Amino acid sequence: MTVASLSRTVPADPVAGSPAAGSAPLMQATDLGFRYSRLRPWLFRNLGFSLERGEILSILGPNARGKTTLLKCLSGLLSPREGTVHGAPGIGYVPQDHGAGPSFTVADMVLMGCTRHLRAYQTPRPEDHAAADAAMERVGVAAWAGRDYSTLSGGQRQLVLIARAVASGCELLVLDEPASALDLNNQSRVLSVLSGLAAEGMGVIMTTHHPDHALHVSRNALLFVGSHDVRWGPTEELLTGPALSEVYGLPICTPTVGTESGDRVIAVPDFGPSCRACPVPGAVGAPAPAPTPVEIRIPFGKEHP
Numbered sequence: 001m002t003v004a005s006l007s008r009t010v011p012a013d014p015v016a017g018s019p020a021a022g023s024a025p026l027m028q029a030t031d032l033g034f035r036y037s038r039l040r041p042w043l044f045r046n047l048g049f050s051l052e053r054g055e056i057l058s059i060l061g062p063n064a065r066g067k068t069t070l071l072k073c074l075s076g077l078l079s080p081r082e083g084t085v086h087g088a089p090g091i092g093y094v095p096q097d098h099g100a101g102p103s104f105t106v107a108d109m110v111l112m113g114c115t116r117h118l119r120a121y122q123t124p125r126p127e128d129h130a131a132a133d134a135a136m137e138r139v140g141v142a143a144w145a146g147r148d149y150s151t152l153s154g155g156q157r158q159l160v161l162i163a164r165a166v167a168s169g170c171e172l173l174v175l176d177e178p179a180s181a182l183d184l185n186n187q188s189r190v191l192s193v194l195s196g197l198a199a200e201g202m203g204v205i206m207t208t209h210h211p212d213h214a215l216h217v218s219r220n221a222l223l224f225v226g227s228h229d230v231r232w233g234p235t236e237e238l239l240t241g242p243a244l245s246e247v248y249g250l251p252i253c254t255p256t257v258g259t260e261s262g263d264r265v266i267a268v269p270d271f272g273p274s275c276r277a278c279p280v281p282g283a284v285g286a287p288a289p290a291p292t293p294v295e296i297r298i299p300f301g302k303e304h305p
């Protein structure tokens with residue numbers, strides 16, 4: 001059975017704007033399995049999770065493990081070979097690829113998010129324009145409304161695609177690495193937008209290569225350890241130093257650090273010895289003296305289990 005055919009099995013919640021405690025999950029996946037063909041290995045099997053309204057679920061794992069493929073199975077773009085997806089409400093999908101794309105204004109790109117409410121050839125209604133304007137404000141792209149989308153930077157385009165999905169008024173936002181092209185300030189903005197949408201009752205599923213992001217906003221996470229071992233659980237219990245080290249194949253610790261907003265668990269990979277003072281190949285004479293280091297110590301030490 002496909003996701004699309006299952007989408008009718010869960011009735012729309014009349015109070016979609018508020019978390020509905022005790023109601024049916026927004027989405028539930030059971031024993032999902034997918035491979036691109038019989039000749040290709042399984043990317044995942046026996047994968048299961050459920051997502052409540054108002055919840056953010058992060059999906060992590062190494063490159064090419066099948067995270068994007070899973071998002072496509074959840075969104076109905078691919079049919080899982082095994083298992084079922086129940087729920088599948090109105091979904092706003094933000095793809096990983098934010099390439100140059102079409103030559104539309106930013107305002108029109110975001111307005112396209114509203115087309116799911118329109119019939120073929122129907123002109124956008126005033127409420128669609130209002131939803132697009134609100135989404136542009138919320139995601140911080142309103143200043144570029146009149147600009148040609150294809151002329152924006154990669155990070156700007158990524159924000160516009162997020163705004164387009166937000167404008168759709170979906171119940172579930174599915175985002176493929178939504179912060180991959182963003183600077184730190186915009187990463188913070190997007191995490192805060194997603195948290196705000198979740199607080200209003202929207203479900204959010206996102207892939208990320210930033211364990212910090214998952215630890216900051218997600219109640220639960222899915223961790224691709226192997227094709228037959230995709231773990232689902234509370235983010236802080238799942239994304240421990242030992243588990244992340246095993247998955248990514250390098251030492252990773254997860255200290256708690258103090259920030260102005262409170263304590264936060266972060267993931268710190270050990271990239272090996274720093275090469276900043278390495279001699280330049282072919283350079284004659286003694287290497288230039290390294291600048292006096294300014295040591296900044298964050299209060300590490302309280303290692304997350």
Ligand SMILES: Nc1ncnc2c1ncn2[C@@H]1O[C@H](COP(=O)(O)OP(=O)(O)OP(=O)(O)O)[C@@H](O)[C@H]1O
Nearest residue numbers: 036043061062063064065066067068069070096207
């Ligand atoms: N249309 C396709 N046909 C065949 N194989 C595919 C197709 N799309 C992806 N793959 C393969 O499936 C595997 C998983 O790809 P996928 O994009 O889901 O990985 P990912 O975990 O999202 O990776 P990344 O972190 O690099 O974005 C990869 O080996 C990829 O080459």
